[in-house]
Amino acid sequence: MDTFAALAHGMAVAMQPMNLLYALIGVFLGTAVGVLPGIGPALTVALLLPVTYKLDPGGSLIMFAGIYYGGMYGGSTTAILINTPGESASMATALEGNKMAKAGRGGPALATSAIGSFVAGTIATIGLAFLAPWLVDFAVRFGPEDYFALMCVAFVTVSATFGDSPVRGLTSLFIGLTLGLVGIDKLTGQARLAFGIPELLDGVEVTTLAVGLFAVGEALYVASRRHHAEEKLEPVRGSLWMTREDWRRSWKPWLRGTLFGFPIGALPAGGAEIPTFLSYSTERRLTKHPEEFGKGAIEGVAGPEAANNASAAGTLVPLLTLGLPTSATAAMMLAGFQQYGLNPGPLLFAERPDLVWGLIASLFIANGMLLVLNLPLVGLWVRLLAIPQPWLYAGILVFATMGTIAAKPSVVELSMLATFGVMGFLMRRFDFPIAPVVIGLILGPIAESQLRRALAISLGDPMVLLQSPMSATLLGVALIALLAPFVLRGLGRFKANED
């Protein structure tokens, strides 16, 4: 019953007229930016952070909730209409969705993705509301060594376990961890890696890193391969509405996608790609119309889209209850909390229930607004997609640098942005994943201070990490997750030799 009371209180906060307006602006801006090709939800949140600088924390977090879901929705519109998913989680949607658009069924594809996102988002947010308090009760008993071990699990799974190459994933992570060292050490006040530059004493800003890697890096990468064929924008022809047949074929994939998405998203391992692809292959196996797969099957849009949205709500579970971001987007949300000096975790639930539950409640509201807004406004989003590439990327870069200029108009900060941009370009070119860098930067310093706190309490005895059963188990999980890809690859090679 506690959850209901807390949620009702959150609803009361979120339903205040000003907060409703913030949610609406967030949803609108999030969709508008997320629709632009090459801009995923993480970058959407990063680019729109400056808009919220002057708001109070409550309003700003509510706007964030709107931006978060709006950015997700915008991304799938792009995936369906021009086959350039802004993030890997929309790849499965692009697979069938773009085929549907090419076959003149773009309307129903957008509709099933919008309604599926709403269904999945709502169910998953209910899941979040009920799982969070329970997890918070559990997390208050965590010692610093347990937190450290949990972060090790997140580090390994985000970088090594699920990527193409564990070596390149870990390289990205360690670059992020190195960047996390820059600045004044919180426990002793010593400056690390500052090289006598005063601007570096505050450390590397997460937004500067994310905008550099995602926006500037993407612009450089797209510019470098402009001579390759460009994807074409598919006009939305015919009816926007789903037929009775479409509904019949969509509702089960929505629910199944939610079942894949939420639990996997809620694990401190992250990655929306896995549930979306699981959902895609499941729908492909279960469908009564296997001949349509690969040519535009509606199940192949409905399932992955639901999975994607459900896992986005799922990643908020570790973020809000443990302060553990498991995706680049969640890392940006954490940065949004940190700009107000707020640290998500069990304490925040106790100290600022209005903020946390207001945020959760506005997720419901944002979801509803998206459903009402997006289908009627689809014409507007299509117009945004039709902006010519030179102006589009020029505008993205102006907006990207504006965020940095507004936060810190210094030559050093802007040079860092440009450097991260070049780094993002090289990482794309050489196929290094980008999310682990952002997660390493934001989580590295937290992991370090938890570890040092644990060791200070134990008077320097490292065995403290193994004496707590929770921490020992989690470190074991991290070790297995680290070794598994190498072992499996070795087995694969062994098998290949045998054939």
Next chain:
Amino acid sequence: MTPDTASDNLPREPVRRVDRAGVAIAVALAVLAAVLVWDASKLPATTMYGMGPEAMPIVIAIGLVILTVGNLIDALRGNLPPRESMDPKPVWLIIGGLALLIAIIGLGGGFILATSALFVTTSAAFGRRAVLADTAIALVITTLIYLAFDKLLTLSLPAGPLERLL
């Protein structure tokens, strides 16, 4: 990161046995590790119990050294994923635009001039040749952004000669 569904028929660079770019990445990681150790060695060790501020950089440096070896093995075996051909000119144009932006901000030229310079160079990098028209568009857009953020959201953006006229 960016998926290519239609990349199979695109021109590719010939596959070399030893990937020189991969070796360069490995070397860069080794240098980064060395910088970490050098920086940590200058920190005074004052902590009585547990870890001081110098411990974590060393741990990360060790990780970087291991990853140097991993990347080097991949590069020497030619194990890196295939890369598409690239056109370096637009990349340098955008980097030039960013340098211009930094210079204008650094010299007090203000937000509008700085971001307009970036807009025009980026647009040119993406193949536009109408520099004058783009400059006009850029000035209008960045002025509108400046007004919206400076006046409406009261964010302070750096002001130069143009901003003072507004």
